[in-house]
Amino acid sequence: MSDYEIIIGxxxxxxxxxxxxxxCRCSTQFGAPPNxxxxxxCLGLPGALPVINQHAVQLALQTGLALGSKIPPVxxxxxxxxxxxxxxxxxxxxxFDLPICAGGQLIIDDPANExxxxxxxxxxxxxxxxxxxxxxxxxAGRHDSRIDLNRCGxxxxxxxxxxxxxxxxxxxxxxxxxxxxxTYLDVSDCExxxxxxxxxxxxxxxxxxxxxxxxxxxxxxxxxxxxxRAVERAIAxxxxxxxxxWEDTKQTIKDRPKRTFGWDxxxxxxxxxxxxxxxxxxxxxPDPDLLPIRLSTETIEATRQSLAEFPAxxxxxxxxxxxxxxxxxxxxxxxxxxxxxxxxxxxxKSGDAKRASSWIQQxxxxxxxxxxxxxxxxxxAAETLGELLSEVxxxxxxxxxxxxxxxxxxxxxxxxxxxxxxxGITSVDAGEIEALCRExxxxxxxxxxxxxxxxxxxxxxxxxxxxKKNPNANPQQVREICLKLIQQST
Numbered sequence: 001m002s003d004y005e006i007i008i009g010x011x012x013x014x015x016x017x018x019x020x021x022x023x024c025r026c027s028t029q030f031g032a033p034p035n036x037x038x039x040x041x042c043l044g045l046p047g048a049l050p051v052i053n054q055h056a057v058q059l060a061l062q063t064g065l066a067l068g069s070k071i072p073p074v075x076x077x078x079x080x081x082x083x084x085x086x087x088x089x090x091x092x093x094x095x096f097d098l099p100i101c102a103g104g105q106l107i108i109d110d111p112a113n114e115x116x117x118x119x120x121x122x123x124x125x126x127x128x129x130x131x132x133x134x135x136x137x138x139x140a141g142r143h144d145s146r147i148d149l150n151r152c153g154x155x156x157x158x159x160x161x162x163x164x165x166x167x168x169x170x171x172x173x174x175x176x177x178x179x180x181x182x183t184y185l186d187v188s189d190c191e192x193x194x195x196x197x198x199x200x201x202x203x204x205x206x207x208x209x210x211x212x213x214x215x216x217x218x219x220x221x222x223x224x225x226x227x228x229r230a231v232e233r234a235i236a237x238x239x240x241x242x243x244x245x246w247e248d249t250k251q252t253i254k255d256r257p258k259r260t261f262g263w264d265x266x267x268x269x270x271x272x273x274x275x276x277x278x279x280x281x282x283x284x285x286p287d288p289d290l291l292p293i294r295l296s297t298e299t300i301e302a303t304r305q306s307l308a309e310f311p312a313x314x315x316x317x318x319x320x321x322x323x324x325x326x327x328x329x330x331x332x333x334x335x336x337x338x339x340x341x342x343x344x345x346x347x348x349k350s351g352d353a354k355r356a357s358s359w360i361q362q363x364x365x366x367x368x369x370x371x372x373x374x375x376x377x378x379x380x381a382a383e384t385l386g387e388l389l390s391e392v393x394x395x396x397x398x399x400x401x402x403x404x405x406x407x408x409x410x411x412x413x414x415x416x417x418x419x420x421x422x423x424g425i426t427s428v429d430a431g432e433i434e435a436l437c438r439e440x441x442x443x444x445x446x447x448x449x450x451x452x453x454x455x456x457x458x459x460x461x462x463x464x465x466x467x468k469k470n471p472n473a474n475p476q477q478v479r480e481i482c483l484k485l486i487q488q489s490t
Contacts, residue, residue: 004205005214006239008171009163011221012178013156014188015130015196016059021153022129023050023093023290028155030194034148042129042153044089049289056155057100057293058303059187060127063157064101065304066185067122075100076292081283086132086147096284099126100293106161107312108177111169120174121162130154133195151195157187163202168232168239175199175228176334180311184337192226199231203238204253207246217242218256222270224263234263238270314340322353331361338375339365342382349386352393359389363406380409387416398474401425425472433473437481440465451486459483 018028024041040048064071078096104122132149159178165171179190179197190197201222206214222238225231238261245251261270309317311333318329318340332343343360347353364385368378388405391397397405408419440462441448450458459482466478 004207004239004243006166006168006235007163007204007206007216008165008167008235009202010161010165010171010174011200011202012159012161012175013130013198013200014063014159014182014190016056016155016157017186017188018053018055018059018155020053022053022056022127022155023153026153030191030196032150034146034150037150038152042088043149050093050287052290052293053155056127059155060100060125060157061295061300061303062185062307063159063182063187064104064125065300066181066307066310067101067104067106067125067159069101069104069122069125071100071295071300072098072102073296074098074292074294077287077290078284079287080128081285082281084131084134085145086134086149086152088132088149088152092129092131093287093290094128095126098292099124101125106174106178106181108170108173111167111173118164118170120164123160123162125157125159128156128158130156168235171201171235172228172232175231177311180334180336184308184311184314186308192228199225199228201225201231201235201238202258203235203242205239205242205246207243215246216253217246218251218253219258220270221258221260222263223260223273224265226265230263230265233268234270237268241270308337318343322347322357324353324357328357328361331365332357335365335375342375342378345382346386346389349383350389350393352389355389355393356386359385363403367410379413380406384409384416391416395474395476397425398476400475401472432470433477434481434485436466436470436473437462437478437485441482441485448486448489451483 015028020026021028021042024039026039026042027037029037041050061071075095076098077093079091080094080096081091083090101122102124104125106120106122107117108120110116110118130151130153132147132152135146135148137144137146161174165174182188182190182197188196192198202219203222204217204219206216208214220238220242222234225234257275259275260273262273263269264271314333315326315329318324318332319326322344324332332339339360342364343356346360347356350356364375364378364380367373368375385406388397388402388409392399392402404423405416405419405425408414408423409416412419412422414422444462444465447458447462459479462482463475463478466473467475
């Protein structure tokens with residue numbers, strides 16, 4: 001990398017989880033036929049008046065409180081004027097000088113220093129309605145452009161950070177933690193492929209100068225990024241592009257206004273689109289059809305008390321309550337609230353939190369990924385897995401047999417008892433195991449001599465023989481009894 005510092009601020013547009021739009025009763029259903037979820041309000045027809053969706057305001061309030069934002073007693077609506085084909089009114093209802101959330105912060109892992117954290121400050125979060133969608137078809141030389149207005153009026157919360165991030169990986173960590181928080185709060189599903197979470201990155205670089213202040217390059221806003229990985233790649237590319245441009249032109253942030261670039265994922269490069277408008281270009285004015293919103297102290301405090309557990313709090317609680325490692329808590333929490341609840345049920349039922357954590361990470365998450373299932377759809381109930389692991393912890397089942405049972409439960413379902421019965425697994429009492437061990441020791445005198453000579457690994461061959469003679473024999477029991485019998489015969 002060349003000698004420069006990347007300066008990154010992110011604007012995240014989150015579609016709030018409401019059944020209807022921000023100012024009308026049209027459905028927010030994704031995937032409906034084009035231009036079917038529309039009405040005179042979201043089409044901007046003359047005489048149609050907007051009515052505020054109270055649930056959207058409540059979800060925005062929850063998000064702001066979770067991010068540590070200040071909630072002003074009064075927030076208002078403004079018209080943001082611009083003329084795009086997918087904006088039927090010719091303006092967007094948004095919030096300008098009195099947003100619903102002011103300030104705040106998000107704490108993330110520092111990718112440059114393992115175990116350390118960084119605080120990313122927030123400027124604001126404001127409510128606004130979404131625009132429609134332009135669809136361009138250039139197949140077979142048709143060059144058709146069509147407009148789908150289903151998305152018009154969908155409630156968005158735009159969360160704007162300070163330019164506090166200094167690397168593409170840091171930006172990705174910020175987005176990952178923000179998405180996790182939003183899903184824990186259940187304010188959005190954050191599905192990027194459905195447009196529920198969209199990211200714009202404001203990027204420039206600071207080039208150090210000997211004996212002076214660094215030179216800041218003109219800011220570029222990057223759009224059209226459809227994944228966190230794309231955000232990471234786009235920022236890295238744009239930083240290098242700006243450095244090469246600065247080497248050629250020596251232009252600084254004072255010489256050129258902010259520009260908008262798009263991200264071409266196939267070509268892996270940013271491409272210029274337009275000069276960026278500023279507030280004056282948008283000609284903001286208070287919306288005359290919507291009254292300001294007044295949020296009482298009682299409403300704000302009641303909302304604060306109702307918030308779900310935050311991911312950062314859940315990580316610390318799992319470490320403390322279940323005595324699992326920070327890494328394990330991080331993996332479990334990062335899978336979402338459903339996996340946390342599943343783990344806690346398994347840990348409680350089994351009485352062995354560390355074993356539960358290991359199975360969640362090694363077996364449950366792998367199976368979910370392979371089968372493309374969510375934890376809500378997972379065929380093995382948490383209580384059933386807890387019972388299974390309790391049997392393992394008690395020494396009644398070894399890990400190999402437990403995994404046979406787990407696979408049976410995955411494929412056939414049912415209870416633990418029915419799975420054990422179907423697989424023909426029976427418990428073997430200690431007397432039977434001891435008789436088997438004596439038989440093996442008598443048949444393998446060399447193993448006995450090797451163990452007496454300190455070659456403890458030699459006992460492994462006896463365990464293998466024991467499993468062949470009796471598949472239900474617990475390997476750990478076989479090992480312990482064989483060693484005990486050898487010691488007694490010394």
